Amino acid sequence: MTQMPPLVALVGNPNAGKSALFNALTGARQKIANYPGVTVERKSGRASFSDGRPVEMIDLPGAYSLDPDSLDEAVTRDVVLGNLAGHRRPDALVIVLDAGNLDNHLRFALELIAQGLPTVVALNMIDLAERDGLRLDAQALARALGVPVIETVAVRRRGLEPLMAQLDQILKAPRPVTEPVAISVGAQNQRARDIARAAIVSETAGRQWTRRLDAILLHPVGGVVILLSLLFLMFQAVYGWSEAPIGWIESGFAWLSDGIKNVMPDGLLRSFLTDGVIAGVGSVVVFLPQILILFLFILLLEASGYMTRAAFVMDRMMAAVGLSGHSFIPLLSSFACAIPGIMATRTIMDQKERLATILIAPLMTCSARLPVYTVIIGAFIPASTVGLGIGLQGLVLFGLYIAGILGAMLAAAVIQRFVTQSRTSSFLIEMPRYQWPRLGDIAINLWQRAWVFLRRAGTIIFAATIVLWALLSFPKAPDGSNVSQVEYSVAGRIADGLEPIVSPIGFNHDIALAIIPAMAAREVAVSALATVYAIDAADEDAAATSLGPKLAADWSLATALAFLAWFVFAPQCISTIAVTRRETNGWKWPIFMVSYLFVLAYAAAGITYWTARSFGL
Amino acid sequence: MQLDRLPLNQIAVIRSIDWESLPDQEGHRLRSLGFEPGVAIEALHKGILLWRDPLAVRIGRMTVALRTKVAAAIDCEISA
Ligand SMILES: Nc1nc2c(ncn2[C@@H]2O[C@H](COP(=O)(O)OP(=O)(O)O)[C@@H](O)[C@H]2O)c(=O)[nH]1
Ligand SMILES: [Mg+2]
Numbered sequence: 001m002t003q004m005p006p007l008v009a010l011v012g013n014p015n016a017g018k019s020a021l022f023n024a025l026t027g028a029r030q031k032i033a034n035y036p037g038v039t040v041e042r043k044s045g046r047a048s049f050s051d052g053r054p055v056e057m058i059d060l061p062g063a064y065s066l067d068p069d070s071l072d073e074a075v076t077r078d079v080v081l082g083n084l085a086g087h088r089r090p091d092a093l094v095i096v097l098d099a100g101n102l103d104n105h106l107r108f109a110l111e112l113i114a115q116g117l118p119t120v121v122a123l124n125m126i127d128l129a130e131r132d133g134l135r136l137d138a139q140a141l142a143r144a145l146g147v148p149v150i151e152t153v154a155v156r157r158r159g160l161e162p163l164m165a166q167l168d169q170i171l172k173a174p175r176p177v178t179e180p181v182a183i184s185v186g187a188q189n190q191r192a193r194d195i196a197r198a199a200i201v202s203e204t205a206g207r208q209w210t211r212r213l214d215a216i217l218l219h220p221v222g223g224v225v226i227l228l229s230l231l232f233l234m235f236q237a238v239y240g241w242s243e244a245p246i247g248w249i250e251s252g253f254a255w256l257s258d259g260i261k262n263v264m265p266d267g268l269l270r271s272f273l274t275d276g277v278i279a280g281v282g283s284v285v286v287f288l289p290q291i292l293i294l295f296l297f298i299l300l301l302e303a304s305g306y307m308t309r310a311a312f313v314m315d316r317m318m319a320a321v322g323l324s325g326h327s328f329i330p331l332l333s334s335f336a337c338a339i340p341g342i343m344a345t346r347t348i349m350d351q352k353e354r355l356a357t358i359l360i361a362p363l364m365t366c367s368a369r370l371p372v373y374t375v376i377i378g379a380f381i382p383a384s385t386v387g388l389g390i391g392l393q394g395l396v397l398f399g400l401y402i403a404g405i406l407g408a409m410l411a412a413a414v415i416q417r418f419v420t421q422s423r424t425s426s427f428l429i430e431m432p433r434y435q436w437p438r439l440g441d442i443a444i445n446l447w448q449r450a451w452v453f454l455r456r457a458g459t460i461i462f463a464a465t466i467v468l469w470a471l472l473s474f475p476k477a478p479d480g481s482n483v484s485q486v487e488y489s490v491a492g493r494i495a496d497g498l499e500p501i502v503s504p505i506g507f508n509h510d511i512a513l514a515i516i517p518a519m520a521a522r523e524v525a526v527s528a529l530a531t532v533y534a535i536d537a538a539d540e541d542a543a544a545t546s547l548g549p550k551l552a553a554d555w556s557l558a559t560a561l562a563f564l565a566w567f568v569f570a571p572q573c574i575s576t577i578a579v580t581r582r583e584t585n586g587w588k589w590p591i592f593m594v595s596y597l598f599v600l601a602y603a604a605a606g607i608t609y610w611t612a613r614s615f616g617l
Numbered sequence: 618m619q620l621d622r623l624p625l626n627q628i629a630v631i632r633s634i635d636w637e638s639l640p641d642q643e644g645h646r647l648r649s650l651g652f653e654p655g656v657a658i659e660a661l662h663k664g665i666l667l668w669r670d671p672l673a674v675r676i677g678r679m680t681v682a683l684r685t686k687v688a689a690a691i692d693c694e695i696s697a
Binding site (some may be wrong): 064065069101193313316350 | 640643645648653655656661666668669676681682687
């Protein structure tokens with residue numbers, strides 16, 4: 001008979017190191033799913049005892065108590081109490097404590113221990129506590145709590161073996177299940193502080209890194225300058241550092257395309273592979289370096305502890321439009337991709353503020369817009385400098401980001417005033433200690449992002465480009481016809497229908513064609529244009545030269561600018577709409593979001609076009 | 618003295634918290650972050666530019682950011 005392995009839950013305050021411990025214990029054997037009936041992510045994985053017997057671990061969302069004030073915390077409570085339908089109650093708990101923060105973390109620990117499940121305490125981040133001049137007595141703590149306490153340093157894999165051994169023991173010989181002891185919150189908290197005090201052997205002033213750094217990074221003026229410089233550096237890096245790797249990827253795809261042309265006879269299949277697949281997917285994969293650089297910055301800011309400081313610095317400015325520093329973190333993530341950004345809104349306590357943040361997240365210039373911006377900017381904006389070594393192209397890109405931000409702020413103000421009718425926002429957040437980001441963790445995270453992106457390129461974008469290629473290739477224009485293949489194809493005819501709607505905002509036939517498949521994902525617009533032009537090119541040489549010059553020859557500057565303005569606002573991403581539906585439990589808000597964004601996009605493109613025209617562009 | 622008026626780097630003890638004046642959610646979160654009478658507290662940094670809001674305070678061994686409006690509900694006593 002096979003028996004289910006025991007289920008052990010890692011539980012504790014946010015930032016105690018649960019996820020780090022979970023990763024260390026389970027390694028690559030992880031599964032990410034949702035808890036039954038709720039959209040909270042459930043991370044589970046297998047660990048094993050020293051003799052190889054398996055144990056299933058789950059990484060519960062961080063919480064401050066069993067009295068929840070967010071969806072995530074409610075899941076933690078329900079799992080611990082065994083109240084979540086369709087989810088088995090854990091056989092044991094590993095309570096993860098930040099050794100440097102015992103006063104606060106012990107409150108929740110006491111509440112958890114009182115539930116009577118077999119429990120081991122992982123006294124984590126011992127290294128940081130020691131760095132800050134704190135010495136603790138784990139034995140004394142164990143005596144006071146009545147459960148075993150193991151010192152761990154999750155990120156250095158220290159203490160994992162004793163932890164697993166202890167876990168094995170308590171699972172074998174569980175304590176008799178006791179009724180939860182009712183004790184007043186005040187008394188419980190006092191007890192937590194007393195135990196914390198008793199566990200501290202000695203405390204030297206330590207170096208107080210966090211406090212000193214905060215004096216600089218939270219400085220009333222300096223802090224603002226530093227944050228803005230960091231953001232500016234981040235966006236410059238996205239452009240500057242990515243040139244070389246982009247070149248490698250481009251030549252890789254060109255090499256592949258040439259290879260196919262050399263071994264295959266001209267024909268439908270060859271056109272499918274080179275014009276459809278390689279041109280389409282290649283034009284998107286090329287942006288991988290930029291996306292990774294953006295994520296690299298965001299991950300570094302998160303892991304070092306700076307992100308909440310950025311929220312602190314931004315709070316008042318966000319308050320001006322009815323948001324708070326809490327919204328800053330999801331919105332900054334949305335610069336990489338709105339999907340993790342929208343998911344990160346779960347940490348926002350105020351539900352109205354959370355909704356407003358979700359609704360404006362798509363206005364942050366996500367990495368999928370970069371391909372579109374880059375191609376158009378490259379084609380229409382001269383690569384000159386405006387002095388001080390600042391490039392004009394970079395400046396225009398910066399302007400597009402700013403346009404998105406201003407649009408978002410405006411939208412937030414209007415939404416908070418008229419839609420959610422929120423009166424106040426709030427900002428109350430724990431600021432973790434600073435520490436060096438662990439490069440291994442960052443690398444794993446980056447790899448996961450790259451993988452998600454490549455999978456998109458390999459699935460949605462691949463499919464969209466194939467469909468588009470087919471729509472563009474059939475029916476075949478008769479030989480000797482003076483109508484081009486693009487005009488003659490199915491896609492050309494659909495675009496004909498769309499053209500009257502978009503021509504008032506300066507969009508031509510090609511754009512009408514490109515924005516249809518770009519509904520699936522924004523970056524498809526580029527591969528769509530690439531496919532359109534590759535197919536329309538009469539000879540191979542013309543097809544081989546890159547997209548930019550062709551656009552420059554074909555479009556007016558006014559049209560190009562209108563196209564950029566459209567992409568600042570247009571809600572062109574099915575995944576974002578799906579995530580919004582999930583996070584807001586229904587279609588009402590995603591429909592609202594899509595509608596208001598389309599209206600904005602149409603208006604912005606129109607205004608841009610006609611303004612540019614009036615300047616004779 | 619209200620927490621928002623407490624001079625920086627001055628160790629104090631929370632005397633009382635006016636829970637009534639706080640929205641439920643903020644009161645709840647404040648409690649879960651360890652704010653309650655008798656706890657030592659210290660104002661560390663004040664927010665940016667002319668606003669000087671929010672405030673970063675040390676409570677226990679933790680740094681917490683909160684807005685001055687909430688801080689005004691927390692009454693402290695400078696310890697000798
Ligand atoms: N120095 C040190 N850092 C740790 C340790 N455990 C976790 N961390 C770091 O602390 C931060 C928060 O950890 P995480 O696992 O995300 O916390 P969670 O919110 O409890 O899941 C991350 O940057 C970790 O790399 C530890 O034992 N020592
Ligand atoms: Mg975690």
